[in-house]
Amino acid sequence: MQALRALPSVDALLGTDGGRGLTERHGRAAATDALRGALASLRAAIRHGEIPPADPEAAVLAAAGAQLDAAALSPLRPVLNLTGTILHTNLGRALLAEAAIEAATLAMREAVALEYDLASGARGERDDHLLRLLVELTGAEDATVVNNNAAAVLLALNTLGAGREAIVSRGELIEIGGAFRMPDIMARAGVILREVGTTNRTHERDYRAAFGPQTGLILKVHTSNYRIEGFTAEVAAPRLAALAREAGVPLLNDLGSGSLVDLARFGLRREPTVAEAVAEGADVVTFSGDKLLGGPQAGFLVGRREAIAAINRNPMKRALRLDKIRIAALEATLRLFRDPDRLTERLPTLRSLARLQPEIAAQADRLAPRAAAALARLGVTVTVCACESQVGSGALPTDTLPSAGLRLDAPGDGTAPERLATRLRGVSRPIIGRIAEGALILDLRALTDEDALIASLVEAGRP
Numbered sequence: 001m002q003a004l005r006a007l008p009s010v011d012a013l014l015g016t017d018g019g020r021g022l023t024e025r026h027g028r029a030a031a032t033d034a035l036r037g038a039l040a041s042l043r044a045a046i047r048h049g050e051i052p053p054a055d056p057e058a059a060v061l062a063a064a065g066a067q068l069d070a071a072a073l074s075p076l077r078p079v080l081n082l083t084g085t086i087l088h089t090n091l092g093r094a095l096l097a098e099a100a101i102e103a104a105t106l107a108m109r110e111a112v113a114l115e116y117d118l119a120s121g122a123r124g125e126r127d128d129h130l131l132r133l134l135v136e137l138t139g140a141e142d143a144t145v146v147n148n149n150a151a152a153v154l155l156a157l158n159t160l161g162a163g164r165e166a167i168v169s170r171g172e173l174i175e176i177g178g179a180f181r182m183p184d185i186m187a188r189a190g191v192i193l194r195e196v197g198t199t200n201r202t203h204e205r206d207y208r209a210a211f212g213p214q215t216g217l218i219l220k221v222h223t224s225n226y227r228i229e230g231f232t233a234e235v236a237a238p239r240l241a242a243l244a245r246e247a248g249v250p251l252l253n254d255l256g257s258g259s260l261v262d263l264a265r266f267g268l269r270r271e272p273t274v275a276e277a278v279a280e281g282a283d284v285v286t287f288s289g290d291k292l293l294g295g296p297q298a299g300f301l302v303g304r305r306e307a308i309a310a311i312n313r314n315p316m317k318r319a320l321r322l323d324k325i326r327i328a329a330l331e332a333t334l335r336l337f338r339d340p341d342r343l344t345e346r347l348p349t350l351r352s353l354a355r356l357q358p359e360i361a362a363q364a365d366r367l368a369p370r371a372a373a374a375l376a377r378l379g380v381t382v383t384v385c386a387c388e389s390q391v392g393s394g395a396l397p398t399d400t401l402p403s404a405g406l407r408l409d410a411p412g413d414g415t416a417p418e419r420l421a422t423r424l425r426g427v428s429r430p431i432i433g434r435i436a437e438g439a440l441i442l443d444l445r446a447l448t449d450e451d452a453l454i455a456s457l458v459e460a461g462r463p
């Protein structure tokens with residue numbers, strides 16, 4: 001066939017300006033593969049009777065280029081989190097403060113005095129940078145930090161109770177999304193689970209009845225992602241601390257999200273702060289760096305000097321430690337908590353959580369016509385809707401925050417919202433919403449860059 005014979009060879013294509021451009025951007029092997037693939041598709045199309053393009057060389061180069069560009073998009077590229085869940089674990093939880101981003105960037109680019117004491121020129125401790133701030137902000141005697149809160153719990157359990165029993169209420173044996181299940185962590189930490197009480201009610205006498213020579217510690221766990229309501233009883237932390245002293249063992253309090261400030265000042269439900277948990281007498285309190293704290297992934301352990309010293313001596317600590325980048329980002333994040341009045345300006349997580357519904361609704365009103373124009377070709381109708389956001393990551397699980405968003409109604413059958421959602425996820429800066437009531441809802445609470453949203457909608461609306 002004349003048209004097939006007229007197609008250029010892979011070698012000829014690689015020798016053109018366009019081909020050389022592909023090689024420069026993507027490497028010779030990938031460019032060759034993509035050109036071979038694009039040529040094969042065109043050949044097959046011609047054999048099926050399709051009309052060959054006027055300029056086959058340009059067509060093959062364009063097809064190969066598009067395929068290579070798509071493959072080169074990082075799966076970790078920024079997405080727009082319009083799910084309404086602010087701390088979305090699958091979308092990387094907290095967005096960091098500018099100060100933290102700057103500190104992390106500097107630490108990546110330059111050598112830093114990570115384990116080096118600048119005054120004496122002698123070896124220093126890598127956690128010292130954070131320690132002073134943590135002590136100041138929590139009132140604890142000492143502190144240390146590891147990879148995440150799961151690691152903090154594992155390390156604390158292993159240090160304080162290996163080979164002995166950890167007494168814990170049945171109502172607190174939690175599973176946090178994915179692989180964090182308290183009984184499994186306890187087993188891996190080498191402690192023996194001693195559950196006491198019942199699912200809904202646990203009393204002091206239940207703990208006391210479990211005391212014995214095998215008792216290693218008492219564990220209290222924040223039931224982050226669920227709430228037991230109705231006929232319930234639990235032993236408050238100060239009483240647990242007294243019980244632990246009676247038994248001569250430490251009290252470990254896993255706060256989960258843990259907040260350094262009273263969330264009530266941002267219109268959220270009051271949660272015990274880390275400082276309160278410390279003041280209530282726990283020997284060690286553990287909490288996350290990337291939940292309500294709004295920093296990078298990390299796990300903090302704060303508490304009594306001897307307990308933290310023992311934790312630091314545990315050889316597992318070395319396997320769970322942080323690198324300079326995250327330490328730099330954490331230090332900058334913690335520093336912001338010295339000035340709680342300006343936290344909502346500086347910390348994106350709290351900024352999003354503190355936004356008031358009327359402000360978000362005004363934003364939705366402003367954006368709706370532009371969104372409608374961008375998606376007009378798809379026949380999608382855009383209306384402003386009220387919706388409910390949530391904190392996420394197991395923090396304040398039963399609380400929602402009144403919010404506003406764009407409701408996208410796509411024409412077609414029941415699968416239309418799913419197909420629209422797929423289309424919005426397929427653009428260079430994917431939009432991630434949630435499907436509810438047969439429509440795709442874009443909750444605007446976490447939106448900071450309005451132009452980015454419109455640009456993504458315009459891209460999604462193109463043929």
Ligand SMILES: *Cc1c(COP(=O)(O)O)cnc(C)c1O
Nearest residue numbers: 148149150222224256257288394
């Ligand atoms: C989230 C959570 C954890 C795990 O923390 P990560 O930082 O995700 O490792 C452990 N315990 C509780 C109570 C939690 O809420």
